[in-house]
Amino acid sequence: MTGSNPLHGNAKPQLFLVAPWLVKADRTGQNLHVSGTMSRFPAIFLILILSLSSSAQVKPGDKENKADPSWPSHYSKGRKTFDGTGKYYMGREISYVMGHQAIRWLERSNREEEEAPSKAIAALNLKPTDVIADIGAGSGYYTFRLAPLVPKGKVVAVDIQPEMIDFLERKEKQLGLTNVEAHLGEVDDTKLKPGSINAALMVDAYHEFSHPREMMESLFKALKPGGRIILLEYRAEDPTVPIKPLHKMSVAQSRKEMEAVGLKWKSTDSKLLPWQHFMIFEKPAGAKGKKRESLEK
Ligand SMILES: C[S@@+](CC[C@H](N)C(=O)[O-])C[C@H]1O[C@@H](n2cnc3c(N)ncnc32)[C@H](O)[C@@H]1O
Numbered sequence: 001m002t003g004s005n006p007l008h009g010n011a012k013p014q015l016f017l018v019a020p021w022l023v024k025a026d027r028t029g030q031n032l033h034v035s036g037t038m039s040r041f042p043a044i045f046l047i048l049i050l051s052l053s054s055s056a057q058v059k060p061g062d063k064e065n066k067a068d069p070s071w072p073s074h075y076s077k078g079r080k081t082f083d084g085t086g087k088y089y090m091g092r093e094i095s096y097v098m099g100h101q102a103i104r105w106l107e108r109s110n111r112e113e114e115e116a117p118s119k120a121i122a123a124l125n126l127k128p129t130d131v132i133a134d135i136g137a138g139s140g141y142y143t144f145r146l147a148p149l150v151p152k153g154k155v156v157a158v159d160i161q162p163e164m165i166d167f168l169e170r171k172e173k174q175l176g177l178t179n180v181e182a183h184l185g186e187v188d189d190t191k192l193k194p195g196s197i198n199a200a201l202m203v204d205a206y207h208e209f210s211h212p213r214e215m216m217e218s219l220f221k222a223l224k225p226g227g228r229i230i231l232l233e234y235r236a237e238d239p240t241v242p243i244k245p246l247h248k249m250s251v252a253q254s255r256k257e258m259e260a261v262g263l264k265w266k267s268t269d270s271k272l273l274p275w276q277h278f279m280i281f282e283k284p285a286g287a288k289g290k291k292r293e294s295l296e297k
Pocket of ligand 1: 097098106135136137138139140141142158159160161164185186187189202203204205208209210211215
């Protein structure tokens with residue numbers, strides 16, 4: 001099973017099925033619904049759309065971007081590009097959420113070959129007692145590979161789609177595991193207890209959070225002092241990575257967004273994995289997180 005790639009950026013003939021598995025957030029980003037049925041576009045139309053979508057970095061001060069009174073001031077409304085929400089955070093357009101219909105793609109048999117997740121997992125250096133949250137866990141591709149590494153701890157698999165939670169719970173039973181906790185979060189709140197986790201992993205998920213600021217503030221609180229956030233995102237700086245632009249992030253943008261909530265950058269490895277950056281951030285001991293007023297600047 002390989003599944004077709006819903007995040008592919010190249011207009012190849014087999015990719016004319018346009019994003020049937022995306023979940024859309026409404027204007028306020030509060031409610032989620034699965035987008036419509038499969039649409040077929042002629043090749044030329046698709047190529048045109050994809051090329052228009054490639055410049056999604058609009059600065060918050062740009063004429064095109066406006067404050068939306070229904071959103072907190074750290075978000076602005078701007079040009080909605082293909083696969084984007086038109087909601088901007090720190091100059092980045094937020095992408096749509098990948099729907100649960102893409103589970104087959106997440107679980108594809110050639111994922112190791114394409115993305116080398118085993119290398120990423122080894123580089124996490126987990127302790128057997130660690131409690132690690134897999135934020136935006138999806139089908140649990142990472143969750144179920146992490147669980148054996150924390151036999152005296154656990155993996156909390158957080159997602160906002162109930163279908164993903166059902167899938168995670170069924171798979172945990174099938175595998176006979178007892179240290180995986182499927183956990184339904186909200187778009188703007190992980191719903192994790194303060195100081196309850198040693199680490200949080202986010203693989204190809206952060207860029208699609210409809211409320212990245214609130215999610216990171218909530219995650220900051222959930223981390224123990226000295227706790228780590230490990231962020232894996234497709235490399236925006238590398239045009240050869242075959243993923244749609246809005247599903248990629250640059251190191252500079254990632255650092256800006258993580259540091260905005262008080263996390264300290266520790267390291268970036270952009271060579272470990274074939275397609276993704278592997279970045280580590282830490283909650284400094286004694287840190288309380290940044291206040292909103294200073295975040296707005
Ligand atoms: C592209 S999938 C990646 C799944 C998994 N990390 C993997 O690599 O196999 C992104 C997941 O993030 C989830 N997600 C989106 N926004 C979220 C949020 N605010 N909190 C938790 N999960 C979220 C989506 O429901 C989806 O399952």
